[in-house]
Amino acid sequence: MVREDWVVMSRKELPRVHVIRQVVAKQLTQKEADALLGLTDRQIRRLQRRVEQEGARGLVHRGRGKPSNHRIPEPRKAKALQRYGDFGPTLAAEKLAERHGLTLSAETLRRWLWARGISHFTRRKRPHRA
Known part of the structure; x- marks a missing residue:
């Protein structure tokens, strides 16, 4: 059972939290973050905005917990x-x-x-x- 204050993340999403929080705290630049995570500068800005608005929960994939579009009813x-x-x-x-x-x-x-x-x-x- 997952508590409400917990955020369930994949192994791929977990390192992003640490790096994006460093970008928000101005310890890393966006360019350094995109090199570390292998993402584009624009994607780093989008993730930074979501972390500022929603916290770590903003980095979780939006499709998690939803049924596939191809699922047979x-x-x-x-x-x-x-x-x-x-x-x-x-x-x-x-x-x-x-x-x-x-x-x-x-x-x-x-x-x-x-x-x-x-x-x-x-x-x-x-x-x-x-």
């Missing part, structure tokens, strides 16, 4: 699994595209089925040849 996913849950993933993907206009990769369907505990999609071993 849960009702559509449930309907696909309900209709074709007993099919193999390749055939299910073909039927969804053919009958319902929903194009999904067989790998996506395989992952969904695996998450639901349906795992009878293993390769059959060849019989031993003597």
Whole structure:
């Protein structure tokens, strides 16, 4: 459980806080900061402005905690699994595209089925040849 006063950051965002705070305190120039972080001068100015306004929370990626734009809605996913849950993933993907206009990769369907505990999609071993 994350407390409200905590800021969760990635390993990439963590060093930025220290460097940008030095820029705000005038211990580093923007040019030195962009060399250290591998960012452009303009990006350093943007980050500096966000740190001044929001603190360390301003450096956290804005998309964190939000679902992907490409995510399939849960009702559509449930309907696909309900209709074709007993099919193999390749055939299910073909039927969804053919009958319902929903194009999904067989790998996506395989992952969904695996998450639901349906795992009878293993390769059959060849019989031993003597």
